[in-house]
């Protein structure tokens with residue numbers, strides 16, 4: 057599903073910040089991406105999200121070398137990938153329900169086609185009672201669950217998460233990763249970047265450890 061072969065990335069004329077990345081992610085798997093601050097986790101997620109192109113090597117997603125794809129094909133592929141950003145990126149002028157429904161609205165779906173799915177998903181992530189609230193009134197954990205719901209409403213094949221537990225207490229962190237694990241059980245491939253190593257010990261998923269731009273452990 058995801059194949060990297062000797063991938064390198066540099067920003068502008070700067071040094072290579074990702075080097076010699078060669079790995080495969082099988083469909084339906086769950087990987088933690090970890091490593092110290094500045095090791096390149098966010099940059100690697102951007103390559104996976106197709107918002108950055110590698111400066112060398114080959115990235116294959118869904119069996120296709122992404123370097124040969126035109127803008128339309130990249131956008132089509134991008135629809136199969138969901139992302140949860142650390143800073144939520146919810147729109148304050150929309151309700152929680154409207155934020156989660158937004159990706160479907162943008163695709164032109166009528167509300168009658170998605171209302172029941174959005175409501176069901178919000179109930180599943182524990183926001184059934186909060187769906188009419190605006191994000192400013194949600195707690196950090198509620199915002200994060202809304203961001204997760206928005207990322208998965210379009211049923212992406214791959215879900216990327218950048219430090220999704222960055223702003224919440226350890227108990228809630230554990231519950232959020234458990235939520236990702238439940239999504240994974242339903243078939244979504246997940247790559248979750250975090251530097252919270254103790255949290256990972258609660259789960260047996262393989263870890264990719266980035267150090268100075270290279271993967272040093274992938275088990």
Ligand SMILES: Nc1ncnc2c1ncn2[C@@H]1O[C@H](COP(=O)(O)OP(=O)(O)OP(=O)(O)O)[C@@H](O)[C@H]1O
Nearest residue numbers: 067070073091092093094095096097098099100251
């Ligand atoms: N747009 C950019 N232009 C130039 N250099 C960048 C850019 N974005 C990131 N970098 C550099 O690339 C390196 C990797 O950064 P990246 O954000 O990918 O690491 P990270 O592991 O996600 O860090 P953190 O855990 O602190 O978020 C760092 O040295 C950073 O300064």
